[in-house]
Amino acid sequence: xxxxxxxxxxxFKRFNIEVLATTDSTNDNxxxxxxxxxxxxxxxxxxxxxxxxxxxxxxxxxxxAIEKLGATSFTSLISKLKERRAYFKSLGxxxxxxxxxxxxxxxMHDMDKxxxxxxxxxxxxxxEYRAVMLFEFAxxxxxxxxxMQLHPGSYRNYDEEIYGAYGPDKGFDxxxxxxxxxxxxxxxxEIGKHPNFRIVLFTLDESTYSRELAPLAGAYPSVRLxxxxxxxDSINGMRRWRDSTVExxxxxxxxxxxDDTRAxxxxxxxxxxxxxxxxxYLDEMVENKIISKKTALELAxxxxxxxxxxxxxx
Amino acid sequence: xxxxxxxxxxxFKRFNIEVLATTDSTNDNxxxxxxxxxxxxxxxxxxxxxxxxxxxxxxxxxxxAIEKLGATSFTSLISKLKERRAYFKSLGxxxxxxxxxxxxxxxMHDMDKxxxxxxxxxxxxxxEYRAVMLFEFAxxxxxxxxxMQLHPGSYRNYDEEIYGAYGPDKGFDxxxxxxxxxxxxxxxxEIGKHPNFRIVLFTLDESTYSRELAPLAGAYPSVRLxxxxxxxDSINGMRRWRDSTVExxxxxxxxxxxDDTRAxxxxxxxxxxxxxxxxxYLDEMVENKIISKKTALELAxxxxxxxxxxxxxx
Amino acid sequence: xxxxxxxxxxxFKRFNIEVLATTDSTNDNxxxxxxxxxxxxxxxxxxxxxxxxxxxxxxxxxxxAIEKLGATSFTSLISKLKERRAYFKSLGxxxxxxxxxxxxxxxMHDMDKxxxxxxxxxxxxxxEYRAVMLFEFAxxxxxxxxxMQLHPGSYRNYDEEIYGAYGPDKGFDxxxxxxxxxxxxxxxxEIGKHPNFRIVLFTLDESTYSRELAPLAGAYPSVRLxxxxxxxDSINGMRRWRDSTVExxxxxxxxxxxDDTRAxxxxxxxxxxxxxxxxxYLDEMVENKIISKKTALELAxxxxxxxxxxxxxx
Numbered sequence: 001x002x003x004x005x006x007x008x009x010x011x012f013k014r015f016n017i018e019v020l021a022t023t024d025s026t027n028d029n030x031x032x033x034x035x036x037x038x039x040x041x042x043x044x045x046x047x048x049x050x051x052x053x054x055x056x057x058x059x060x061x062x063x064x065a066i067e068k069l070g071a072t073s074f075t076s077l078i079s080k081l082k083e084r085r086a087y088f089k090s091l092g093x094x095x096x097x098x099x100x101x102x103x104x105x106x107x108m109h110d111m112d113k114x115x116x117x118x119x120x121x122x123x124x125x126x127x128e129y130r131a132v133m134l135f136e137f138a139x140x141x142x143x144x145x146x147x148m149q150l151h152p153g154s155y156r157n158y159d160e161e162i163y164g165a166y167g168p169d170k171g172f173d174x175x176x177x178x179x180x181x182x183x184x185x186x187x188x189x190e191i192g193k194h195p196n197f198r199i200v201l202f203t204l205d206e207s208t209y210s211r212e213l214a215p216l217a218g219a220y221p222s223v224r225l226x227x228x229x230x231x232x233d234s235i236n237g238m239r240r241w242r243d244s245t246v247e248x249x250x251x252x253x254x255x256x257x258x259d260d261t262r263a264x265x266x267x268x269x270x271x272x273x274x275x276x277x278x279x280x281y282l283d284e285m286v287e288n289k290i291i292s293k294k295t296a297l298e299l300a301x302x303x304x305x306x307x308x309x310x311x312x313x314x
Numbered sequence: 315x316x317x318x319x320x321x322x323x324x325x326f327k328r329f330n331i332e333v334l335a336t337t338d339s340t341n342d343n344x345x346x347x348x349x350x351x352x353x354x355x356x357x358x359x360x361x362x363x364x365x366x367x368x369x370x371x372x373x374x375x376x377x378x379a380i381e382k383l384g385a386t387s388f389t390s391l392i393s394k395l396k397e398r399r400a401y402f403k404s405l406g407x408x409x410x411x412x413x414x415x416x417x418x419x420x421x422m423h424d425m426d427k428x429x430x431x432x433x434x435x436x437x438x439x440x441x442e443y444r445a446v447m448l449f450e451f452a453x454x455x456x457x458x459x460x461x462m463q464l465h466p467g468s469y470r471n472y473d474e475e476i477y478g479a480y481g482p483d484k485g486f487d488x489x490x491x492x493x494x495x496x497x498x499x500x501x502x503x504e505i506g507k508h509p510n511f512r513i514v515l516f517t518l519d520e521s522t523y524s525r526e527l528a529p530l531a532g533a534y535p536s537v538r539l540x541x542x543x544x545x546x547d548s549i550n551g552m553r554r555w556r557d558s559t560v561e562x563x564x565x566x567x568x569x570x571x572x573d574d575t576r577a578x579x580x581x582x583x584x585x586x587x588x589x590x591x592x593x594x595y596l597d598e599m600v601e602n603k604i605i606s607k608k609t610a611l612e613l614a615x616x617x618x619x620x621x622x623x624x625x626x627x628x
Numbered sequence: 629x630x631x632x633x634x635x636x637x638x639x640f641k642r643f644n645i646e647v648l649a650t651t652d653s654t655n656d657n658x659x660x661x662x663x664x665x666x667x668x669x670x671x672x673x674x675x676x677x678x679x680x681x682x683x684x685x686x687x688x689x690x691x692x693a694i695e696k697l698g699a700t701s702f703t704s705l706i707s708k709l710k711e712r713r714a715y716f717k718s719l720g721x722x723x724x725x726x727x728x729x730x731x732x733x734x735x736m737h738d739m740d741k742x743x744x745x746x747x748x749x750x751x752x753x754x755x756e757y758r759a760v761m762l763f764e765f766a767x768x769x770x771x772x773x774x775x776m777q778l779h780p781g782s783y784r785n786y787d788e789e790i791y792g793a794y795g796p797d798k799g800f801d802x803x804x805x806x807x808x809x810x811x812x813x814x815x816x817x818e819i820g821k822h823p824n825f826r827i828v829l830f831t832l833d834e835s836t837y838s839r840e841l842a843p844l845a846g847a848y849p850s851v852r853l854x855x856x857x858x859x860x861d862s863i864n865g866m867r868r869w870r871d872s873t874v875e876x877x878x879x880x881x882x883x884x885x886x887d888d889t890r891a892x893x894x895x896x897x898x899x900x901x902x903x904x905x906x907x908x909y910l911d912e913m914v915e916n917k918i919i920s921k922k923t924a925l926e927l928a929x930x931x932x933x934x935x936x937x938x939x940x941x942x
Binding site: 155158159160161171172174175176177204205206207231232234235236237240 | 807809810813816817820821835838839840842843844846847871872874875876918
């Protein structure tokens with residue numbers, strides 16, 4: 001493992017990775033990204049704007065993040081966030097990511113926003129703030145073209161003892177029932193048909209595949225379905241996802257396979273499984289005369305490559 | 315397409331349609347139905363009573379519909395509705411249809427109903443009114459024998475812009491999480507075992523198939539399951555529906571296949587797919603020795619023809 | 629049927645039953661169990677502690693059960709329940725069973741518990757009491773080692789007329805939407821990682837398999853998944869359960885097959901079906917190269933026998 005061919009950038013090339021996107025919090029200086037750029041010839045590694053720290057006032061680091069951002073009012077908050085997004089874009093970012101509990105969105109009159117900001121800083125109206133911010137992020141995405149990704153429904157840091165002793169992301173995040181139809185309506189009514197807005201929906205609640213997500217992706221040109229996520233990123237999970245969405249949303253309203261692993265070395269195997277699964281799925285559809293072989297051959301590279309590349313503006 | 319064999323009644327015969335039921339709103343004069351009767355030899359085309367306009371006070375046409383009906387009190391509302399139902403029956407109607415948001419039902423003491431009517435006309439207590447009306451319609455069905463159909467769970471006119479520009483039914487109706495057990499209890503406790511009451515349950519929330527709908531259809535003699543509806547009226551959708559209901563509700567607690575298409579020419583193909591799917595499904599059960607071939611041969615015509623005909627009193 | 633070989637104990641031996649557990653209410657004197665012990669050579673028939681009567685204050689027999697138990701305060705209630713559990717254990721009990729509407733649990737400060745007891749006896753705070761008691765039962769299980777089983781989500785005695793005329797358990801219990809993540813958090817944060825605590829989760833809401841139950845069983849060492857229950861104890865139901873849980877919770881976080889039938893003679897057939905289903909399931913996994921044949925051969929006896937025996941401390 002100490003030999004040169006196991007260094008990250010060597011593996012990056014050996015794995016034939018075209019783009020790798022990290023997720024970075026609101027105030028990240030992206031120094032590592034800048035350094036990589038300077039090094040040159042190091043593969044395309046881009047940041048993703050993930051402003052969870054300023055979206056959820058219940059987080060311990062919320063006030064610190066707001067302060068570091070230099071936001072002193074709602075107006076300045078939005079303005080500073082736009083600056084940050086522009087900086088992320090300058091280092092290659094094409095997307096944002098939102099790890100939220102609920103996909104609730106809310107449209108608020110401008111005149112009420114400053115009061116909301118003050119109240120939140122005083123420890124009140126957290127839920128409203130989260131919903132308003134998600135709505136605002138969508139509007140920013142329509143403006144600057146960063147593709148918005150929603151990852152809702154995980155009860156994070158479920159076990160206080162584990163969280164206290166070892167911190168977040170230690171296997172004690174448990175999914176909860178999630179709904180989207182009512183929650184996303186303010187956002188989709190505002191910019192769901194905006195030509196520059198793009199949003200990718202993920203879920204940990206499989207009952208939403210056929211009930212809410214596929215119909216939303218079928219109706220709104222801005223909406224695409226993310227691949228099965230986390231616990232559902234598995235053989236059976238992929239099958240349930242495809243089976244429950246393909247007849248309503250089709251293939252072209254998904255973003256193909258993208259991988260949100262933290263394990264760098266798992267990337268080639270994980271993508272290979274996705275490609276093999278989709279190849280088998282298409283083959284079965286041809287066998288059952290649901291689609292022609294010609295269509296299957298057109299779809300395969302879309303699912304494996306083009307859909308992700310195109311929708312994420314890569 | 316201009317040639318005589320493509321005229322609606324010619325197609326009606328060519329498609330070998332035995333009965334076609336339209337849905338018509340509360341105050342419809344059913345003139346087209348009356349005219350067809352007068353023409354004679356024109357196939358059996360019957361109306362279906364769909365009183366959504368007087369069931370949902372939030373509809374723009376609610377007050378107009380109440381007024382046109384001539385209802386000035388709760389008592390007169392019920393009385394006028396019974397007259398309308400009798401008129402629908404006189405032109406062949408055997409069923410009602412209810413496009414509702416929630417299947418919530420509520421039993422209300424007679425003495426409280428007039429106050430409810432007044433309050434609703436003054437813009438209040440809409441949810442309660444909807445639940446009370448659904449309960450009342452069930453009682454009317456037990457009385458006049460019109461088979462009640464429930465189609466809940468669609469967030470209709472989800473996109474205000476589309477609705478404003480193009481009106482309803484333009485592809486922007488999105489399903490929501492729906493539950494039935496608590497909601498239908500008042501109704502089923504009142505007349506779920508009534509020998510003359512018949513109700514068909516549809517859903518856009520597939521998680522209710524095994525959890526609520528199949529158990530309800532298994533318990534109450536009045537309850538039958540409608541075929542997979544709308545987004546779920548597909549090959550995978552049919553499979554999920556059968557797989558999730560057959561072991562609890564069996565085949566005979568369904569109504570076979572009925573089609574609620576708006577596309578006249580799709581009817582033969584759509585029924586053929588249902589027949590082929592069910593034939594394959596029965597065949598697989600025979601293969602797996604779940605049922606005998608004899609049973610499968612008895613079931614096939616039931617699913618394709620008799621269950622619908624019998625339950626809808628056709 | 630009158631011949632000696634059809635007597636219960638003869639069948640018990642013929643069926644090759646190793647252990648049969650009954651469910652018995654809080655104050656049951658377990659005389660039948662004591663008698664069986666005295667008879668000797670009669671097979672292992674053990675009681676299970678099912679304190680539903682003192683858990684749900686809305687039950688008609690609640691006050692009588694509290695009185696019979698001799699509980700006059702919260703402190704004495706817990707103390708008397710511990711005595712009863714010890715008595716059950718002395719006659720072979722290794723588990724408790726909880727037929728509850730919701731799996732909601734709640735941790736309460738000791739100083740507030742007596743007030744809760746008084747309020748409940750005065751007809752108030754029923755929901756809170758149920759949640760507190762479920763939490764207390766879990767703590768007792770961690771103490772005395774009785775394995776806790778949760779059977780939530782059934783709307784029991786749904787039809788008042790049937791219940792009034794024929795009593796409970798007559799086929800009119802209807803499942804409802806159930807969630808676990810938020811509800812079990814107080815309990816699991818308190819003793820989910822306790823080395824002596826064991827809990828088995830059942831459900832009537834299949835949407836929870838992949839969303840909540842498998843992730844909980846994968847995270848907490850005390851949590852195991854019970855086999856598909858009631859309406860879902862069927863061929864398709866077993867498949868949905870395995871497919872939705874195995875990739876997250878694996879096989880070893882389940883308790884194998886246990887049967888909660890009331891029909892004594894169905895036991896051999898029912899266990900045989902479970903064994904055949906699992907054998908086929910493992911065989912398909914070997915065919916698809918998900919597991920090796922060696923692993924399948926190791927798993928088969930676990931699913932059929934050892935997992936239940938070990939986890940239930942039999």
